[in-house]
Amino acid sequence: MDALKSLSRLSVRQLAQQALNFCLIVSSALMIWKGLSVVTNSESPIVVVLSESMEPAFARGDLLFLTLPSTPVTIGDICVFKIQDKPIPIVHRVLEIHAAQNGSQYMLTKGDNNPTNDRALYNPGQMWIRQEDVVGKVQGFLPHVGMVTILLNDHPQLKVVLLGVLALFVLFSREE
Structure with missing residues (x-):
C-alpha cells in the first residue's frame, strides 16, 4: 500500500522519467546484444546448453560464448547449428567434414554423450549440416x-514476476 501512495505522489514528469529509465535499461540490453552480434559475427553470440548431450564437456545450464570466424570449421570443433524448420539450435561436436568443389563444407555432428551421430536429429533425407547452418563455434x-x-x-x-519486480524497482527508485 505504501508503494501505491509513493507512486501517487510522483508528478507526471517524475513518472515519465521513471518510464524513460526503464526503456533505457531495455534498449541498453538490446544494444549490447546487437553489439556482441556484430563483434562475434554471429546472430546468437551467447547460448545456453539445454541438454546433457555434450557432457562432460558442457553440462545443462552452461552459458556458451560463440563466434563465427571466417576460417573453416575443423573436425573436433564444437559448433552451434540450426536445422531448418526447428526453432532450437543444437550444440554438438563436428565428427566428419566433406568439402565440396565449390568450397562449401558439409559436416556430420555428434553430441559427446550421445551413442550415435546426429543424422536422426536432422530433417528427413538430410545427411549433413551445411556451413550456412552453423550459428557459431564455441570459444x-x-x-x-x-x-x-x-x-x-x-x-x-x-x-x-521478474519483469514486474524490475518494472516496480525502476518506478519506485528515486534519483536524489
Whole structure:
C-alpha cells in the first residue's frame, strides 16, 4: 500500500522519467546484444546448453560464448547449428567434414554423450549440416550461469514476476 501512495505522489514528469529509465535499461540490453552480434559475427553470440548431450564437456545450464570466424570449421570443433524448420539450435561436436568443389563444407555432428551421430536429429533425407547452418563455434563458457534462463523457460510465470519486480524497482527508485 505504501508503494501505491509513493507512486501517487510522483508528478507526471517524475513518472515519465521513471518510464524513460526503464526503456533505457531495455534498449541498453538490446544494444549490447546487437553489439556482441556484430563483434562475434554471429546472430546468437551467447547460448545456453539445454541438454546433457555434450557432457562432460558442457553440462545443462552452461552459458556458451560463440563466434563465427571466417576460417573453416575443423573436425573436433564444437559448433552451434540450426536445422531448418526447428526453432532450437543444437550444440554438438563436428565428427566428419566433406568439402565440396565449390568450397562449401558439409559436416556430420555428434553430441559427446550421445551413442550415435546426429543424422536422426536432422530433417528427413538430410545427411549433413551445411556451413550456412552453423550459428557459431564455441570459444568459451561459464558453468551453470544459464540455469536462470532454463528456469524462466520452464516456468513462464516467473518471467512475468521478474519483469514486474524490475518494472516496480525502476518506478519506485528515486534519483536524489
